[in-house]
Amino acid sequence: MQFNEQKSIYLQIADYICDKILDGTWPDGQRIPSIRDMAVQLEVNPNTVTRTYTMLLDEGTLQNKRGIGYFTGDDARRMVLEKRRNQFVEQDLPALFKTMVTLDIGVGQVGELYMKYLEEQNHEDK
Amino acid sequence: MQFNEQKSIYLQIADYICDKILDGTWPDGQRIPSIRDMAVQLEVNPNTVTRTYTMLLDEGTLQNKRGIGYFTGDDARRMVLEKRRNQFVEQDLPALFKTMVTLDIGVGQVGELYMKYLEEQNHEDK
Amino acid sequence: MQFNEQKSIYLQIADYICDKILDGTWPDGQRIPSIRDMAVQLEVNPNTVTRTYTMLLDEGTLQNKRGIGYFTGDDARRMVLEKRRNQFVEQDLPALFKTMVTLDIGVGQVGELYMKYLEEQNHEDK
Amino acid sequence: MQFNEQKSIYLQIADYICDKILDGTWPDGQRIPSIRDMAVQLEVNPNTVTRTYTMLLDEGTLQNKRGIGYFTGDDARRMVLEKRRNQFVEQDLPALFKTMVTLDIGVGQVGELYMKYLEEQNHEDK
DNA sequence: GTGGTCTAGACCACC
DNA sequence: GTGGTCTAGACCACA
Known part of the structure; x- marks a missing residue:
């Protein structure tokens, strides 16, 4: 690994x-x-x-x-899910939003990159 | 500090x-x-x-x-901007997307949270 | 040391x-x-x-x-070799050459001194 | 400068x-x-x-x-000349020779580079 | 055991 | 005044 x-x-x-x-x-x-x-x-x-x-x-x-x-x-599964969700909403997202504001990157651009990401994942899985 | x-x-x-x-x-x-x-x-x-x-x-x-x-x-300014942008697009966003998929959270929900975030920032600035 | x-x-x-x-x-x-x-x-x-x-x-x-x-x-070995070679060719030698011109010392004299140097090294090693 | x-x-x-x-x-x-x-x-x-x-x-x-x-x-001129000559023969050259041995660079190669150097200097002076 | 970080304090060359 | 280097000693996370 x-x-x-x-x-x-x-x-x-x-x-x-x-x-x-x-x-x-x-x-x-x-x-x-x-x-x-x-x-x-x-x-x-x-x-x-x-x-x-x-x-x-x-x-x-x-x-x-x-x-x-x-x-x-x-x-286990429920616990992990909850832990991750909390981490995501309370830590990761606010930090991310702050960066978005600083760099002047909007939701739209992030959405586009997300689509691209999903596509790439699909290709890799095949 | x-x-x-x-x-x-x-x-x-x-x-x-x-x-x-x-x-x-x-x-x-x-x-x-x-x-x-x-x-x-x-x-x-x-x-x-x-x-x-x-x-x-x-x-x-x-x-x-x-x-x-x-x-x-x-x-300096351009360099910092570029450094941060790269960090965001190549590191932060993919991590975010991966988590979104794992936790089954869609773009819509994230967008809503973003709006809420911006609102809170506004209140704090006042 | x-x-x-x-x-x-x-x-x-x-x-x-x-x-x-x-x-x-x-x-x-x-x-x-x-x-x-x-x-x-x-x-x-x-x-x-x-x-x-x-x-x-x-x-x-x-x-x-x-x-x-x-x-x-x-x-590592190749990197070090290359680093030193560059240093030698791009920094040390031009400085040497400049001094040779200024002091009006020719390649011949340097060559002789080099031979003497090698000889001395030989003696020390024995 | x-x-x-x-x-x-x-x-x-x-x-x-x-x-x-x-x-x-x-x-x-x-x-x-x-x-x-x-x-x-x-x-x-x-x-x-x-x-x-x-x-x-x-x-x-x-x-x-x-x-x-x-x-x-x-x-002044004589003093500077002598100072430089001593520096060159007693400090610079031995250091240079040591590097040449380490990097396995011979007098021949240095001579060639010297000719190239002189040529470049000529071009620049014109 | 390993490296990574931080503090405190000192001396030096340099501008 | 500035930064650059070095020492001494400490604490921590990590493997």
Whole structure:
């Protein structure tokens, strides 16, 4: 996996896991790869994965059954969705709007770029 | 000046300077406060300001006359504008779009929130 | 390590590292000493080494794996060679030539001095 | 006048003056511009010119007649020539030779570049 | 363990 | 006065 340089790796792993939960790859209560497997797969240090799992455990996004492994939480999908929605509306959007004002970029232009984006995604999926 | 905890101080100072350049407070080629003055004004260590100035010097946003002081670059405003625009179009927007798709939020809703944002700004300015 | 007084220490450390890369001591992609180790070894402050490493990182001569350490770049040797060659051909030689003209010293004399230099080096190596 | 960023301005002014002495523009004992005039002409701070003049005064390259002005020394040309020759043979050349060895550049290549250099100079002079 | 950042304070060359 | 460099020491996030 390719990691962004501007964000901690353990947080990027958390995003990766939440993506899987959101898109249905890992339904609520599903077992997820062990720390060791995940570390091998993502080519990172096991300590880094541990850090991610611990954080998501504290949030309730993951649960741990001793000696068996890690599982998604029983209400994981809803929680992730809500967390992201809050983050989006309260943090990301205001910052974005501020930039739009500074750069004098209107909603119209953003809308056009969005259409272009959706098109590109479609092409890639095919 | 109040600094955000999530971003390095020296980067926030850089943003602060670029804001000044963008809004016309410091036109192209204008002298800006000396390292010491800026440090006193922002209540940070001179070394931290030095770091910011050096970075912006390397970028070309600032220039430097020995023994005299730092000045905004001869083409500073355009450079900052372009830098921010690129950042917005190539980094911020794609991230936004990805989130919109994941959270199933449409352009319409974002547009409404934008209107609300502009309104709030208006109230604050009054 | 002994440092020259006429040049900044951090630049001399950079030269030192580039020498190691050029002579094959540190092949491309090789891990180099940590900032702390290098600082102890060269008897300078870690901040000074940090400054060197950061500069070479920006150039691409070094690369960096978070939490692990610094490494020579994947194409470090070629880059250093080219950088030095450019410096030589575009800066050093023209300055030399200008002086030769001013002082009315011909290629022949320089050639003789070069031979003498090579001889001396030979004696020292033995 | 355009100044190099890597060398102090006052030293570059000294070089400029020595060049004038060497090429005969200012013969031995000739009056040279006042500090104020030189500063205006070179677009630098008078203090900087003062520093240059003082240094050259100490060396004997310049002399000062109180209330009248600055003059080249009575033996200025020979002194400058000797100073430069020593600098060249004892400092510049060895450094250059070392680089040549490192970069594996031979006398032959340098000779060719020298011919090219002389040619370019000829074109520029015409 | 690693690097990244920040502070405090000092000295220097330079304009 | 200006910036450039260096030291000392500290704290933090990260792997």
